[in-house]
Amino acid sequence: MPTIAPVVLGADLPVRLSDGTTVAYANLDYAATAPCLAAAADAVNELLPWYASVHRGAGAASRRCTLAYEQSRQTIADFLDTRPDDHVIFTRNTTDAMNLLARALPPHATVVTWAGEHHANLLPWPRVHCLPVPADLPAVVSGLTRALADLGSAGPVLVAVTGASNVTGEVWPIAELAEVAHRHGARIAVDAAQLAPHRPVSMTAAGIDYLALSGHKLYAPFGAGVLAGRADWLDDAAPYLAGGGATRHVGDEAAEVQWQSGPARHEAGTPNLLGAVALAAACATLATSPAVLAHHEQDLLTRLRDGLAALPQVAELRTFDVDHDRVGIVSFAVADQRAADVAYRLAADHGIGVRDGLFCAHPLARTLLADAAERLDRPTDRYAVRASIGIGTTAEHIDRLLRGLREIVTSPAPMT
Structure with missing residues (x-):
């Protein structure tokens, strides 16, 4: 397997500190919005001179753009290892994709999810059965099993779950949950x-029926996302948007409409060609050497978590066991400190970008913050700080964050 070192734009971005000096920016906010891969930007720049309509023209530019759009769809299907008859529909982001799926649910369908979900997977569903934040990993599977048994034959049921938490980075047992759902x-x-x-x-190997993702978190910040999954519910649903491109025929009366089947049914209007091309380029790049990227990330994640654990005033937020599998996302509480103050000082004094807040997962973050305060046995803010890593993260970034936190906890600003 070839070794690659994908390049992200802005890796050497200089930022001015509060003392007037400059330092290379340490971006530790990948979970919110990842920087752009050079490969994604290159793909966009290569196509820009040819930019034209998609599916609507006979000229050379239009034909080239249509081909690029549909090739992007196939590249993303390959990246996700979809089934041959699955649809890959371009959306704006994960939130848009989940709302599309919510609109496509069969009548009287029930959605089973958890209170710990990101709001994009908690709020769109019209009829939801919400399980509590699980106490541990076995509770995830047992809770779902009981909920589905209780629902019985109440109609179509969809289980909606995160693949990896945007608060803790913890990976959920997707294949096991899929097996329970299908049973x-x-x-x-x-x-x-x-x-x-x-x-x-792998949607096929894990038994995933529907999957949503965002380009801006996948190193392709050009406003595209994806909903991939089984065709029947999507083809039976009313179009997500009514307009050109979603129609096969419109009669003299507006009500005389025949809608497309397939992805076009839900992609009305001029599509985000450049977003699709950028997202496909990012997927192709990440697929080249996943083991190398994963090893790099896990090394940095261990360095970060070990460093945080050595700070007695800091408690990591977690749902599962401390050794549970996770991706490069860590949220933490700092005793006697406002999260916003910690984030500001890291930025102003050390050139580090992190996020503070509840991360659009309010019920989960509040639950885990309460647990963190109990472990610290000290007052904590009602918000957390999150550091997230990715391709452009270096060991120096992690060490700088840990130095900054040590400085902050030894010279705290009073929490009000």
Whole structure:
């Protein structure tokens, strides 16, 4: 397997510190928005001179753009190891994809999910059975098994779950949950926004019926996402958007409409060609050497977590056991410190970008912050700090973060 070192734009971005000096930016906020891969930017720049309509023109530029768009769809299908008859539909992001799927559910369908989900996988569902944040890993499987048994033959059921938590980075047992869902006649949808950028995902091998992801978290920040999955529910649903491209025929009366089947049914309007091309280029790059990238990430993640564990005033947020499998995302609470102050000081004094807040997963973050405060036996803020790593992260970035945190916890600003 060839070894690659993908290049991200902005790796040497200079930022000014509070003392007037400059330093190379340490981006530790990949979980919010990853930087752009050079390969994604190159793919866009190569196509830009040819930019034209997709599926709507006979000229050379239009034909080239149509081909690039559909080749991008196939590249992403290969990246996700979809089934031959699955659809790959371009959306704006994971939130858009999950809302599309919510609109496509059969009548009277019930969605089973967890209170710990990102809001994109918690709020769109019209009829939801919400399980509590699990106490441990066995509770995830046993809780789902009981919930599906209780629902019985109440109609179509979809299990909606994260692939990797955007708060803790913990990887959920997707294949096992899919097996439980299928055993009870249900389907499973996976929010892979935080999983797909970090490791390969096989929809076929894991038994995933639907999967959503965002380009801006996958090193392709050009406004594209994807919903991939089984065709029948998607083809039976009303189009997500009504407009040109989704129609096969429109009669003299507006009500006389025949809609397309396949991805076009839900891709009305001029598509985001450049977003699709960038996303495909990022997928192709990540697929070249996943083991090398995973090894790099896990080394940095261990360095980060070990460093945080050595700070007695800091507690990592976690749902499962401390040794549970996870991707490069760590959220933590700092005793007697406001999360916003910690994030500001890391940025202003050390040139580090992290995120503070509840990370669009409010029920989960609040639960885990309460647990962290109990472990610290000290007051903590009602918000957390999150550091997330990716391709452009270096050991120096991790060490700089740990130095900055040590400085902050030894000279704290009072929490009000």
